[in-house]
Amino acid sequence: MSGIEHRLHQLRTILADEGLDGAIVRSTDPYLGEYVPPELALRPWLTGFTGSMGEALVGREQAWLFADGRYWLQAEAEVDPRAWQVVRVGSSGALSAALLDRLEALARGRSEPLRIGFEADRVTEGERREWSRRLEDSVTLVAMDPSPVHRLRHLEGSPALSRLDGPMRSVGPDVMGSSVLERVEALFEPVPKSVDWLWVQRLDDVAYLSGLRGRGLPQQSTFRGVALAARDGLWVGLDGDRTRAAGLTAPGLDVMTRSELFERLGRQGGTVGCDPAHTTVSAWQDLSERARVVSCRLPVAAQKARKRPEELAAMRSGFRRADRVMATLIDEVCQRVVDGEPVTEKDVADRVEALFVEAGAVSLSFRVIAAAGTHGAIIHYGTPDPERVLGRGELLLVDCGGLFEAGYATDLTRTFLLGAPDETGSPRQRFIYTSVLRAAIAGMRARLAPGATGAQLDGIVREALWAEGLDYPHGTGHGVGINVHESPPRISGSSTTVLEAGHVFSIEPGHYDAEFGGVRIENVCTCVEDPDAPGFLRVEPLTFAPLDERLIDLERLRTDEREWLARYRQHA
């Protein structure tokens, strides 16, 4: 029995003891974030699959791992097929639906409803309601608090399950363009008068509203804590020690520990508005014991997505430094390969990190992707290979970002030819690169009517690739802010996000082919009022790292695309 099989066996024993037919094990952590600190990552521990997204369902006999297009190959390579069956799902948005489909199929034809456990601190109240509605009478969902997987992992002596964050810092209106009081005031604008408090659980929402930044979570500028917003101020409840925030003050801001926050709420009472989409089942329960809880949309995401000029200035400063990191890296790596030095993917990733530190970054904003040749086809290639030596004439795809003092993320991808400045790529390399570039240009210069959605922009970007019979199995872009992936906006075929001035998002078309490798070009962009068309918005790039001129077939560009490129180069 493999280690993974043993873990599954132990979990099934616990489930059977509790009268459960199975359990859902999630990729997220109690902070509902995308990047889960290793000590809180239960699903990878249970499945062996290390990708950041993917839901697991453990049944009595079988267990399924639901992975989206980015992770099919990685999931199938990493899991023990005797223990886990990988279910290929189209997109990450469809993972839960696929899991529910499977549950319905399992329940079919049974006389009694299935009893399925879920982790109360890793499932939102909104998900619980939606799943219950969807499954109706066929499945009874049972809250497990704490997660039995957490218990098992603890028994196995895994890394410390609770770790303190590092020291904190704060940014003021000079960086954010607004004060804590202005932000909470805006937050309450659409909220009924009967609501006294708004519960804030997403870490980047807490960081946004408070102006506080942390450095304890890996590659994040958020910190572990929650918040309760009132009309006249914000309580932040830190997990663990609050001395790390000592001296960080702002009018209306009151920093305490999470338990102090709950105690004070219990004493004061009142009505707490909770957004089911952003509140865990556990937190909903904890709040309900101390106050009246009502469902209420938390309107922080739209506010956070519209960057103020001061925020854009702070972000641009980071983007400029990240652009220089990339330019330096490209020159260095090409030179070393041309000189015949053995440079590995891992060397590249390490060098990226060193360059970001030299540029003043607090940390990276995500793990560097450095993928040579066919590795480029693995879209989220997260483990640069220390054995894989870069070959001259190959393409190298580097996707990286940093976090600077103001706590906003950068994100940038370049694919370049490993060769001398006067070399050119193969016809195939040039064809693919130029096709992807045309798609990127379509996005980076798009004019958008009022009300334009992320899906419309996505179509505009893909059109150039589709016309060649090419496509990429991921979205065209994501919002960028305190988190490197912030939502809204989202640029994808199913995104109904209405794009607005001040939104900041990536445009990152690509092409991936197991034999050829991968090409991706990613720039972070924003929307501005279009000076030439009243009422319209125009997309414009915020990152300007050099494109690889050796891979561009200028003859395939239209005149307007060549003109755009010439202006872009002047920024670089």
Next chain:
Amino acid sequence: MSGIEHRLHQLRTILADEGLDGAIVRSTDPYLGEYVPPELALRPWLTGFTGSMGEALVGREQAWLFADGRYWLQAEAEVDPRAWQVVRVGSSGALSAALLDRLEALARGRSEPLRIGFEADRVTEGERREWSRRLEDSVTLVAMDPSPVHRLRHLEGSPALSRLDGPMRSVGPDVMGSSVLERVEALFEPVPKSVDWLWVQRLDDVAYLSGLRGRGLPQQSTFRGVALAARDGLWVGLDGDRTRAAGLTAPGLDVMTRSELFERLGRQGGTVGCDPAHTTVSAWQDLSERARVVSCRLPVAAQKARKRPEELAAMRSGFRRADRVMATLIDEVCQRVVDGEPVTEKDVADRVEALFVEAGAVSLSFRVIAAAGTHGAIIHYGTPDPERVLGRGELLLVDCGGLFEAGYATDLTRTFLLGAPDETGSPRQRFIYTSVLRAAIAGMRARLAPGATGAQLDGIVREALWAEGLDYPHGTGHGVGINVHESPPRISGSSTTVLEAGHVFSIEPGHYDAEFGGVRIENVCTCVEDPDAPGFLRVEPLTFAPLDERLIDLERLRTDEREWLARYRQHA
């Protein structure tokens, strides 16, 4: 007291008698269709507002009419402001939400929940559930069956409230490409074994599954009735007399009256799967009294949207005839205007209808839009003016469709210059027309990757217009089938419909300007497997009425667009 005030007063008396604080009065009818027969239209009778969409809320003191952007002016002009307050809502999709917001505001601060009635035969079970969830404890929704507005109208001696449909016909596998038995078999594929029956209430679903067509409802080929599908056959329950379907048989098809259908279900029992989105609260109740009812998605829409080759052939036959109607109309109208004859919009609309009848149509599929000059800017211009004489050099916008024997709708829009063959339009006319044409071409020749959504295609179509600072305030297209508006698919900025081979939909970009008028070019298209790019789909047009060459600025077309246009002309 005006007539409308009197009606409201009577309704409030009934509501008070039943202990209700108010009532919701809907625009739809018990058939949940888009076109409501006049004798079933209660909301217009109660409010005075004749637009096809708009929800009403009657309170003890005040009454509100919720209208979307298309109808603000009309609603404000038509209602008696002493009785009704018009609430301006952005889009038709937000009407219910605005009504619920108002209800929440009314309920705020009250100690007891509000008791609000709704019309059980005009609200779906899904809406009832969603509204109840949304309103939580603040409002108690009370089913009214029948609608008290219906009773009042009857008392007032309004037009006969129940009217018989006309004679019926049926189409077989030669037209539909499948038999009744094959269609119900496909319908049950994703349905759990425990479900014996599927309830079918949407009229076009009943017509699709049964192969029956009617001609009693205005400009529809559906008929009044419901259906219960089993794995081995289909019961159709007609409203009123069933002799009009005498002799229309097919293996597995069993035609009866609605009351016979319920009686037989009561005798047989079993489990009925009902789709809350497509079942009225009344029907849900009626079914529950006779069988076990479970919620179940009715997978007919996806099946109906994928037209089989035989259906496409039947539709193409109608499109060809509609193309000839349009070609003839354009030639005739231009000739008459050039000859100096006084031709009005109404004359055009009448001539369209006559030409459709000559071409063998059973009826029109919607009211003809014939809009000259600035009238073209009114998107849903449904009343061609008998006084408005067409002027030489103006543009005329004609949007029309017919229903032929097979019962599929056609839909086609052309905008053309009222002038001689050798004239050309003004620079502005040519600029707008060519811009709209470029958008239409982008859609009619788009290549789509697997999984492409309606919103992506919408973005591809609009891009050419957005680049010029132009746009249109409506979707790019809608599905076309037995109903002229069939959904899925939908081509709009928020459409997550995944496009598939065999889908049939319009591509109808336009531009509207109160001073200039309107230009719209609409062709119905389909998706086919792309022979040049395995796995991809290609959009191709199904309608080929002539475009107005006098309005095309060929120099603004790219080479590939000119080539496409040359091929398109060969079809015309």
